[in-house]
Amino acid sequence: MSPPSFKQAFDKLFFESPSQLVLGIVFVLYIIFNIQTPLILAEPIDTIFGKVAVVFISAVIFMKTNPVVGVLGFVVAYQLIKTASVATGTYGIRHYLPSESSKLKEMQSFNYTEPVSAKTTVSPAEAAVILSGTLEEECVEKMVPFVASGKPSTADYKPILDGQHGASPLE
Numbered sequence: 001m002s003p004p005s006f007k008q009a010f011d012k013l014f015f016e017s018p019s020q021l022v023l024g025i026v027f028v029l030y031i032i033f034n035i036q037t038p039l040i041l042a043e044p045i046d047t048i049f050g051k052v053a054v055v056f057i058s059a060v061i062f063m064k065t066n067p068v069v070g071v072l073g074f075v076v077a078y079q080l081i082k083t084a085s086v087a088t089g090t091y092g093i094r095h096y097l098p099s100e101s102s103k104l105k106e107m108q109s110f111n112y113t114e115p116v117s118a119k120t121t122v123s124p125a126e127a128a129v130i131l132s133g134t135l136e137e138e139c140v141e142k143m144v145p146f147v148a149s150g151k152p153s154t155a156d157y158k159p160i161l162d163g164q165h166g167a168s169p170l171e
Contacts (some may be wrong), residue, residue: 017065017066020065020066020069023061023065023069024066024068024069024072027069027072027073027075027076028072030076030079031072031075031079032077033164034079034083035083036083036086036087037080037083037084037086037087038087039082039087039088040085042084042085042087043084043087043088045081045084046081046082046084046085046087046088046090050084051081054080054081055075056079057073057077058070058073058074058077061073064073
């Protein structure tokens with residue numbers, strides 16, 4: 001017995017199973033035009049049970065139809081699951097939002113000292129050593145000292161009070 005020729009396979013696909021041909025054409029159109037899944041369908045598909053159901057249906061299609069239509073069914077199942085996650089937003093959350101561990105690593109890279117663990121108790125003297133050299137302390141050391149005397153000003157001008165808008169006068 002010789003293997004089936006291309007003409008026999010072609011005739012079998014087109015004439016013996018036109019429903020498989022229509023299904024294959026629908027699958028090809030779905031893949032080519034990248035049709036977005038409506039939200040009403042995307043929400044149930046984007047659950048674990050929905051994904052399992054889609055993969056199960058594509059496996060049944062693969063077993064019961066022509067192998068070409070079956071492979072197209074797997075591609076359509078993948079595309080359907082992906083567009084459903086894009087429609088619901090879970091694709092963006094998984095791929096674009098940073099995880100807690102990556103955020104923690106980034107925040108620790110900004111620290112200039114090793115973090116003190118919560119189990120370690122630190123005395124006030126040790127805390128002063130850890131916190132010495134902070135930006136606030138450097139700015140305070142560079143500030144010009146404020147010297148105020150109790151003598152009245154000898155300025156030759158008089159300040160004029162503007163409208164107080166219901167505020168009490170300062171005395």
